[in-house]
Amino acid sequence: MNADASTKRPGGRSARVRAAVHGAAVALVGERGADQVTLPAVAERAGVNSSTLYRRWGTLAALLADVARHRGDASAPPLVGDLRADLENQAVWTLAELSRPGGIAFFRAEVAPDVDERHDGLRECLHGVSERFRPVLDTARERGDAPPPPSLERVLDRIVAPLYFRVVFSIPGTDEAYVRALVAGLIGEAPLER
């Protein structure tokens, strides 16, 4: 569970192993699905001894959760200062992240861990999503936008939830245009009725 890159010895080897393992995990989950992946399999693909994985991560769920956490760090789009644009950007990025090979698999992994840790994984995942949208709404409110921005809860219901739902069920037509329609439906001047 402690898998901070910055714990004790972040130098060469640990970091290399970490990177190799993360890469192998992403690859395997992408091509087999999270259910068909085991720690030994990841270890072999990464060219690393499996005992290392058991020591550093303990369980597959913990490893996948770790991967998910550090996935797409520092790639989130910046705020531009316009509510509609920012909502669209964050939503499009969220959609893209979910749609990446194994995207939902990692989402599921974070949701899935053993019953004890399940709640933590869930909270963390939801927190991550929320924190991507909260600044958007906060700055809009501080800016004093004409119609005050919707609540975070509403954004989750009207934008994030449909995205997750549609990606999980791979409903066709879930693209950028659809995201824009969702945003438009939420903050008014809905152009196209879907």
Next chain:
Amino acid sequence: MNADASTKRPGGRSARVRAAVHGAAVALVGERGADQVTLPAVAERAGVNSSTLYRRWGTLAALLADVARHRGDASAPPLVGDLRADLENQAVWTLAELSRPGGIAFFRAEVAPDVDERHDGLRECLHGVSERFRPVLDTARERGDAPPPPSLERVLDRIVAPLYFRVVFSIPGTDEAYVRALVAGLIGEAPLER
């Protein structure tokens, strides 16, 4: 894979075994979580030999998908002929079904099966949800309701998706009142702003 109750010999014993296995699966998933359940464990709880499970279902995912399919058959609420009431009833029932112990676990099981069958499981699950709401909209349309009912896609986005999302992330306050607010937000005369 083929697990129709009505294949070759639906008589006494097969049906009993089937029921025992389904019950054991529900119990175990409910108390341990789907990840901690194995076919031998289900077999033992059901008082059935594990080879039977391997022969009839093959994999845990297939078993759970089978259970999910036959879960809550014939318990869905009837149509009363009023769009709002019917939407609310179906949505409340869906929420209740998802919230049952292991509810999301079974949802996930249907979503999860090995990559080959994943698409089938997904399609079937989505189809099941859709078919609960489609009649509601169809009858409303045939009835010639004043504002025509929303599209099925819209119902999925605005009602079903938030429910799934909130149950998966166990967001508090996801109850009957919330469902009514969702419906109200969709078909107009939204009473309470959330």
Next chain:
DNA sequence: GCGCTAAAGCGGTGATCTCTGCTTTAGTGC
């Protein structure tokens, strides 16, 4: 360079799972 030590590698062990050939039980049609 040189020790120090965190972390990775190696090998092995017990437990569990998955699957299969054969036997036995018990519905179903006559």
Next chain:
DNA sequence: GCACTAAAGCAGAGATCACCGCTTTAGCGC
């Protein structure tokens, strides 16, 4: 009732996984 056979039970083999003591490697501070 009685034969027929689908389906369940039994037992065991092979594979894999989870885990752990010990050894070896290689960053890091001096």
